[in-house]
Amino acid sequence: xNAVPTIPPGDDFDKQVLYRAWMQSLxxxxxxxxxxxxxxxxAAKGPLTHWWGLAIVxxxxxxxxxxxxxxxxxxxxxxxxxxxxxxxxxxxxxxxPAPVVEETxxxxxxxxxxxxxxxxxxxx
Amino acid sequence: xxxxxxxxxxxxxxxxxxxQFLRGDERSFVDLMGRYKEPILSFVYRFIGDYDDxxxxxxxxxxxxxxxxxxFKGEVKFSTWLYTIAANxxxxxxxxxxxxxxxxxxxxxxxxxDDEQWDVPDESYRPDDSVDATRIAxxxxxxxxxxxxxxxxxxxxRDIQQMSYEEIAAVTETELGTVKSRINRGRQQLQQxxxxxxxxxxxxxxxx
Numbered sequence: 001x002n003a004v005p006t007i008p009p010g011d012d013f014d015k016q017v018l019y020r021a022w023m024q025s026l027x028x029x030x031x032x033x034x035x036x037x038x039x040x041x042x043a044a045k046g047p048l049t050h051w052w053g054l055a056i057v058x059x060x061x062x063x064x065x066x067x068x069x070x071x072x073x074x075x076x077x078x079x080x081x082x083x084x085x086x087x088x089x090x091x092x093x094x095x096x097p098a099p100v101v102e103e104t105x106x107x108x109x110x111x112x113x114x115x116x117x118x119x120x121x122x123x124x
Numbered sequence: 125x126x127x128x129x130x131x132x133x134x135x136x137x138x139x140x141x142x143x144q145f146l147r148g149d150e151r152s153f154v155d156l157m158g159r160y161k162e163p164i165l166s167f168v169y170r171f172i173g174d175y176d177d178x179x180x181x182x183x184x185x186x187x188x189x190x191x192x193x194x195x196f197k198g199e200v201k202f203s204t205w206l207y208t209i210a211a212n213x214x215x216x217x218x219x220x221x222x223x224x225x226x227x228x229x230x231x232x233x234x235x236x237x238d239d240e241q242w243d244v245p246d247e248s249y250r251p252d253d254s255v256d257a258t259r260i261a262x263x264x265x266x267x268x269x270x271x272x273x274x275x276x277x278x279x280x281x282r283d284i285q286q287m288s289y290e291e292i293a294a295v296t297e298t299e300l301g302t303v304k305s306r307i308n309r310g311r312q313q314l315q316q317x318x319x320x321x322x323x324x325x326x327x328x329x330x331x332x
Contacts (some may be wrong), residue, residue, distance in 0.1 A: 015310075019311070024283065027256065028163070029175060031161050036161075039157060040190075096274070
C-alpha cells in the first residue's frame with residue numbers, strides 16, 4: 001500500500017542520540033557568589049596594575065643604567081712609540097748672510113706731478 | 125501577544141546594554157555580565173576542565189569587556205565577540221599549561237586540518253565533583269578532556285552551547301569547512317571515548 005520506502009537509521013543512530021542528549025544535559029558550572037565583585041575590582045584595579053608594571057620596568061632600567069655607569073670607566077689610552085720624522089739639521093753657526101735691501105735714494109719732490117685740470121671739449 | 129511585544133521593547137539587546145555601559149552606565153555592564161557569566165564559565169570549564177582556572181578566565185573575559193568594550197564594532201553578534209575573548213584566553217591558558225608540562229609550543233599547537241593531534245590530550249584529568257555530580261556528566265567531561273583541544277572547543281560550542289557553524293567559525297577564527305570537519309571528527313572521537321559507558325549502560329550487543 002505504502003509506496004514510500006522507510007529510511008533505515010544509521011547503525012550508530014542510538015549512540016548519536018544518546019551522545020547529544022548527554023552533551024546537552026551537562027550541568028552549567030555554578031558561578032561563585034563573588035564573581036561580579038571580583039570582576040569589578042579587577043577591572044578597576046587594571047590601570048593601576050598597568051602603571052605598576054611600567055614603574056617596575058622603569059626602576060629596572062634605572063638600576064641597569066646605574067650599574068652600567070658605575071662599571072663603565074673610560075679605557076686608558078695605549079701609548080705606543082711613534083718615531084719622529086727626521087728634520088733637516090741646520091748649522092746655526094755657519095748661516096749665510098741675509099740679504100739687506102735699503103732705500104738710499106733721496107726722494108725727489110718734483111717727480112710728483114699734480115693732476116692736470118680737465119676742461120670742456122674746446123678748452124685747453 | 126501585545127505583552128510579549130511590550131516585554132521585548134523593555135528588554136534591551138546586548139548591543140544596547142553595551143552602548144549604555146560605554147556611555148557610563150555601570151549597571152548595564154553588570155546586566156551584561158549577569159546574562160553571560162554562566163554560559164561563559166560553563167564553556168571555559170568544559171574546555172579547560174579546571175573549575176578554578178575556568179572561573180579566573182571567565183572573570184578575565186569580563187574584565188576585558190569592561191576595559192575594551194569600546195573596541196566592539198558590531199561586525200559580529202556581541203555574544204560571538206564575547207565568546208571569542210573567552211576562547212582566546214582559554215587557548216592561552218592551555219598553551220601555558222603545555223609549557224609548564226614540557227610540551228613544546230610547536231608540538232602543542234601544530235594546527236593543521238589533517239593533523240588530528242594538534243595538541244596532546246590531557247590524560248591526567250580528574251573531574252571536578254562540585255560541577256559534575258553525576259557519573260554520566262563526569263564520564264562525558266573526562267571524554268571531552270581526552271580529545272584534542274581544537275576538536276573539543278568546537279564540539280562544546282556546537283553541542284553544548286548550541287552555536288551555529290558560522291558563529292563557531294567566527295569565534296575560533298577558522299574556515300567554515302574546517303569547523304564542520306573538526307566537529308565531525310570530534311564527535312567521532314568523543315563517541316569512541318564514550319563507547320565503554322554506553323556499553324555499560326545499555327549493553328554492547330544493542331548497537332555495533
